[in-house]
Amino acid sequence: MNILFLHGLESPLTIDKKNILEKYGNVFAPDLNYKSNPNMIQFLYDEYQNQSIDVIIGSSMGGFAGFYLSKLLKLPALLFNPALPYHATEQNIPNTEIVHQHLIQFVLGLQDETIKAEDNLSYILNFVPRANDIRIHLLKDLAHRIPITVFESEVNLFFKK
Structure with missing residues (x-):
């Protein structure tokens, strides 16, 4: 399995999180400068369209990019506090009217002051087609940063689908 991990603004994938992902497959984690x-x-x-990616995982701005990329590539995605309703940098969104049947799992922190869970929920309810297989995990104690224990738990749930 090939996993594409998209980090947030100026927050590359840590070794601990990479080790968790490597239990499930090869990890591609490009260094991205969204700005x-x-x-x-x-x-x-x-x-990545011709690199046999199986799954996209993204956090914050990487969750934003991962959401649209998962639609373009028709792949399942695990998105931590994605910056869907707003984002810190200007990004052009390609035509993504594509609806696919693959799972999109959202992990939203109710303590996140950077990307408010209620704004993400509103975006998901208004703009994510009902044809998608969607899971939404609302974590009452989660802020914007994803602790390793939460990351591991959500990754395990995602891959057990």
């Missing part, structure tokens, strides 16, 4: 590339989603699509 300097307003076409990051298209760039990622062009880069």
Whole structure:
């Protein structure tokens, strides 16, 4: 299995989290500069469309990019506090009117002050087609940063689907 991990703004994948993901397959974790590339989603699509990626995992801005990339590549996705309703950098979104049947699992922290869970929920309810297989995990004590224990638990749940 090939896993594409998309980090948030200036927060690359840690060794501990990479080790968790490597239990499930090969991990691709590109170093992304969202601020300097307003076409990051298209760039990622062009880069990975022929690389046999099986799953996309993203956090914050990487969750934003991962959401749209999962639609373009028709892949399941695990998204931690994705910046769907707003994002810190300008990003062009390619035509993603695509609806796929793969799982999209959202992990939203109710203590997140950076990306409010209620804003993400509103976005999901209004803009994610009901044809998608969607799971939403609301974690009452989770803030924006994802502790290793939460990361491991959610990754395990995702892969057990």
